[in-house]
Amino acid sequence: AQKVTQVQTEISVVEKEDVTLDCVYETRDTTYYLFWYKQPPSGELVFLIRRNSFDDQNEISGRYSWNFQKSTSSFNFTITASQVVDSAVYFCALTLSEAVGGGTASKLTFGTGTRLQVTL
């Protein structure tokens, strides 16, 4: 079974600070996808990134960056120069490759989320 752990339940920062959200995952499979989603107060889950387990490259997108460390089963998310609009709950999620799951996989297993509050 898969498991995703986000130990930080809530983080508060002042605008322009950098912040890192931690994510640790467990799976016995070697082929999987990792995700980060943002859930603003409106409730809709907004896709941020997908990472394939075979792709060791870290990724940067504007103020967002992701650090994938297979050796420690972590997929951490950093926001640089945070802004008030970044305030939301952030979820890390895992899904197996459909080839592994036999066609019925690819359901997402989510962590419990980290609530980020950015203040002025």
Added chain:
Amino acid sequence: DTGVSQDPRHKITKRGQNVTFRCDPISEHNRLYWYRQTLGQGPEFLTYFQNEAQLEKSRLLSDRFSAERPKGSFSTLEIQRTEQGDSAMYLCASSPRPGEQYFGPGTRLTVT
């Protein structure tokens, strides 16, 4: 708007009543998922359709829950004899291929 839509957005019902939610996926997405999210938790998988076939159901989906996707397009989730523990956000997601899921705005259910 070509995203996933859900209806209603909010539903308040009394315990014991039946409720039905609808999800319209992104056009031509053959995969459709339902998740449930309770306060302070991440979404939990309920069920999965590929076209009109329901291929997987979570143990969370008790006998009071039923989901359909009759023509492989929209889907409905029905809860019979609602209980207070059913209060949650019900999220629908559609997907064109493995590893990509696009979520709708959710239906927030409150059972009084």
